[in-house]
Amino acid sequence: MQARRRPHRHAAFSAAFIAVHGRQLRAGQVRGAGFGRSGPRLARPRLQGGLPVLSPAAPPAVKSYNLEAFVLRMRPLGEADRIVTLFSRERGKGHAVAKGVRKPHSKFGARLDFFSRVQLSLHTGRSLDVITAAQTVTSSWESVIDPERFGAASYVGEIVDALCEPDLAVEDLYDTVCQFQQGLCDKQADPELLIAAFDLRLLQALGLTPELDACARCGTGLGNRPLAGGRAVLSAHAGGLLCRTCSLQLTESERYADERSGVFSVKAAEFKALRALREAILGDAASLTSAAAGCSASSLHRATRPFIEYQLGRRSKSLTVAGNQQHALRAPKAG
Ligand SMILES: [Zn+2]
Structure with a gap:
């Protein structure tokens, strides 16, 4: 079976735009500059007695x-x-x-x-x-003085900046960032669990949700059947869960690709927690803890991270820096 091609960034955002606004992006609507230059274009001035007159339908330029x-x-x-x-x-x-x-x-x-x-x-x-x-x-000042929470905020800033097109409103994602900030200020919320939940919500808002209800390749529904061997096979390259048949048909290069696009497996309990985390309220620590159902935050984040880094096309700089800091803190001091 032919490997699924990685969706083009613009195609993915075009899909997200259609989901949000119900219409296709037009050429020139997405630009790289700052705010204010992607609104509806003004009608061209028509000449009346040699003088240019703006069409009455044209809205005034916002200063x-x-x-x-x-x-x-x-x-x-x-x-x-x-x-x-x-x-x-x-x-x-x-x-x-x-x-x-x-x-x-x-x-x-x-x-x-x-x-x-x-x-x-x-x-x-x-x-x-x-x-x-x-x-x-x-x-968030009081929260981001804590290194772990600062790392989480930096991560969210980095991926929203990297994955969002300029001047393209994604209202669901804005609401998710608001909830994330509430969660960040709640001392009861685990920052790593917040990140795992944020990853899933961000992908959902951008139309890139990992498929966790059916096989991402053949579409076989998961239903209520127990997972083979007590583990679920996931692939960022395939776009989510792989059924037993599809996971056995993987080519060597797909199976042993790098971490970002390779295949990995999670325990059945972690898979169930990932599905629950999609619906959790980020600003509510109890909701996140309930969704995690006893699974460790790091194990859930390890499962969501490849999906984000696959879209980024690189490792997250913020997570790499945070990981190095934690490693340095844990390392025994010389002398
Ligand atoms: Zn399948």
Whole structure:
């Protein structure tokens, strides 16, 4: 049987867009610049007595607007400015400039904290929009001073930034990030379990949900039958669960591919927990713990991570850094 081809990134997002908006993406609607340049195009001016007149149907160009968004990333720009990567419900991912925020007496620089939810006023700029005011809606500052929670927030910032197209709203994903922030602030919630649940919800929001109810290759329903040998075979390359027949038909290269696209198996209890985790409420520690049903957070995250890294096409930098830090902390001190 021919191996399933990896879905093209744009094809996947096009599918997600259709799921959300019910129509196909048009050429030129997704662009790489900041907010504000992907809205409906204005009708071309028609000439009347030699003077250009805008069509009455054309909406006026928006100069200033308000936006609630998460701060995913900040990079220095010039002497005192920053480029801020934002993620909002209405506009998806985008970049904006915060001028003068690295100066000691900046008016709102302190409110543009990493992974904070902020209410912004922006002015449409020539290339990037400019942030003119910011108010904190919810802050994660107290949570992200904990290294493990900071690692989890960095991971979410990294994959949302990497997997979301600019200026493409994904409302379900915004709600999931809101829930993730609530979970992050809840000391009862395990950050690694939060990440595993977030992985599944992010893939779902982008139309890339791993198939866990039937075989991803032949479509055979799982039903209520026990899994062969007490383990479930999963493959990020195939897109989810593999039935016994399909897992036996794997070629050598598929079976022994690298971790990201290779085949791996999980215990039946972990597979059941993964299915339950799809419906868990991220902001509710009790809901996550109940879905995990005694399975360790690291075993569940090990099962979701290949699906994310397969879409990323690389390892997560945040998880690699966090893993190295934990390894360094566990290593016995010299002398
Ligand atoms: Zn099958």
